[in-house]
Amino acid sequence: MNEEKYQGKQPFHEEEDTQLLELATRHTKDMSRSEKAVSKTALIFENVVKIPFFRCQRCGECILSHTAFICSQRCPKRLRNGPCGGTGRGGTCEVYPEQKCVWYRIYKRARFLRRLFLLTRIEKIHNWNLEKTSAWMNVLQKRIEAPILFLKRKK
Amino acid sequence: MSLSQKIDTGGFLFTAELGPPKSCNPDAVRKKSVHFKNIVDGVNITDNQTAIVRLSSIAAAKILVDEGLEPVVQMTCRDRNRLALQSDLIGMSALGIENVLCLTGDHQRFGNHPEAKNVFDLDSIQLIATARMLRMGFFLSGEQMKRPPSLCIGGAANPFADPLEFRVLRLAKKIKAGAQFIQTQPVFDLDRFKTWMNRVREEGLDKKVAVLAGVMPVKSVRALTYMEDQVPGIFIPRELISRMKKAENPKEEGVKIAVETILCLKEVKGLRGIHLMPLMWESITPRIAEESGLLRKDSAAGRNTLSGKAKKTS
Numbered sequence: 409m410n411e412e413k414y415q416g417k418q419p420f421h422e423e424e425d426t427q428l429l430e431l432a433t434r435h436t437k438d439m440s441r442s443e444k445a446v447s448k449t450a451l452i453f454e455n456v457v458k459i460p461f462f463r464c465q466r467c468g469e470c471i472l473s474h475t476a477f478i479c480s481q482r483c484p485k486r487l488r489n490g491p492c493g494g495t496g497r498g499g500t501c502e503v504y505p506e507q508k509c510v511w512y513r514i515y516k517r518a519r520f521l522r523r524l525f526l527l528t529r530i531e532k533i534h535n536w537n538l539e540k541t542s543a544w545m546n547v548l549q550k551r552i553e554a555p556i557l558f559l560k561r562k563k
Numbered sequence: 564m565s566l567s568q569k570i571d572t573g574g575f576l577f578t579a580e581l582g583p584p585k586s587c588n589p590d591a592v593r594k595k596s597v598h599f600k601n602i603v604d605g606v607n608i609t610d611n612q613t614a615i616v617r618l619s620s621i622a623a624a625k626i627l628v629d630e631g632l633e634p635v636v637q638m639t640c641r642d643r644n645r646l647a648l649q650s651d652l653i654g655m656s657a658l659g660i661e662n663v664l665c666l667t668g669d670h671q672r673f674g675n676h677p678e679a680k681n682v683f684d685l686d687s688i689q690l691i692a693t694a695r696m697l698r699m700g701f702f703l704s705g706e707q708m709k710r711p712p713s714l715c716i717g718g719a720a721n722p723f724a725d726p727l728e729f730r731v732l733r734l735a736k737k738i739k740a741g742a743q744f745i746q747t748q749p750v751f752d753l754d755r756f757k758t759w760m761n762r763v764r765e766e767g768l769d770k771k772v773a774v775l776a777g778v779m780p781v782k783s784v785r786a787l788t789y790m791e792d793q794v795p796g797i798f799i800p801r802e803l804i805s806r807m808k809k810a811e812n813p814k815e816e817g818v819k820i821a822v823e824t825i826l827c828l829k830e831v832k833g834l835r836g837i838h839l840m841p842l843m844w845e846s847i848t849p850r851i852a853e854e855s856g857l858l859r860k861d862s863a864a865g866r867n868t869l870s871g872k873a874k875k876t877s
Contacts, residue, residue, distance in 0.1 A: 431689065488689075492667045492686075494669070494670075495721075495796065497725060502795035530689070530740055
């Protein structure tokens with residue numbers, strides 16, 4: 409299906425070392441009072457969209473666009489880089505066997521949307537300072553990466 | 564020769580697993596380690612396996628280093644945040660342990676402290692990348708350290724969980740993050756393992772990393788069904804259970820199955836070694852190694868120590 413794109417970019421260890429240094433987001437400046445107020449207001453609007461459609465967990469460091477628009481933070485372990493080794497037959501969650509593994513659903517949808525290559529990215533370590541802040545504001549203020557909404561198709 | 568050198572030079576690797584005791588008795592670790600001496604290339608030490616509190620894996624690894632073995636410390640993200648993980652990685656290097664297997668860790672719901680708060684600050688892939696960053700001399704904060712630790716970084720893979728494609732993708736991600744060796748979950752379903760390995764070879768991943776297939780000898784049918792029910796991500800084919808049920812001597816049959824599995828796995832292309840997981844049955848390791856031809860030539864001296872006479876070495 410999307411096998412050529414599967415491997416994505418170059419292997420990690422051949423890239424420059426500076427790439428590795430960006431594994432964890434640096435401590436960002438504390439928000440000023442006015443910024444906090446703006447972020448809180450933005451969060452209200454964001455929640456209206458994201459909670460009913462994506463069951464957003466408000467991590468503030470949104471990677472929805474990489475995970476085929478299913479919130480990966482619904483995973484009981486809150487994994488950001490793919491499923492753990494405990495996925496059962498037919499993709500059941502190891503912690504709550506009555507549920508489907510979130511990453512199983514992400515994989516299925518990513519394959520359908522041809523977004524598999526986005527799953528090969530190594531996601532940054534979560535910055536817990538951004539918890540319960542507006543991801544949209546964080547994108548605007550360049551605290552986090554912008555989402556990849558549209559894909560460039562190769563001809 | 565250390566494990567990382569053996570990975571670089573090639574050759575068939577053989578590692579085993581040791582579960583630390585549920586008490587502070589160092590002799591229990593030493594007693595188990597006797598079965599591995601001069602037979603295996605590395606001994607994995609589980610880190611609070613299935614979320615049950617046990618002797619710390621770094622402490623147990625230090626005991627093994629003193630005994631002259633090469634331990635592989637398993638490190639899970641369940642119990643520590645990024646501060647503790649980094650300090651443990653540096654600390655174990657200071658104690659002369661360089662091999663680490665980075666895992667996400669079982670959920671605490673399965674263990675004896677289900678009411679605990681989990682951490683999962685990092686996941687296994689990020690932990691692998693962190694270990695590599697430390698090796699390069701940087702903390703996660705970007706700060707530089709004076710003397711970087713020497714680490715040989717490993718990861719785990721489960722070829723049996725669904726979907727198969729995602730498992731290969733995840734393996735690629737672990738290699739991208741910097742894993743040097745990969746140990747898989749125990750192989751019971753050989754066909755599934757072969758299809759997974761085919762996909763790994765197609766992606767050319769077997770050349771970038773040393774894949775070690777897990778093998779678990781079981782004592783009884785009960786152990787098999789326990790594994791299937793209690794340990795997430797392990798699947799056991801029906802034929803295997805019925806074969807164990809029919810056997811007159813289940814222990815012998817268990818060894819036979821393990822040896823057969825190893826002999827089959829040795830034929831699989833691209834596989835670099837075997838990782839034996841004798842669950843509470845460490846004493847069987849030498850026998851399985853001998854019957855499956857994994858014993859090294861220089862291990863005659865090691866066999867003498869099995870009798871327990873020549874325990875102390877300089």
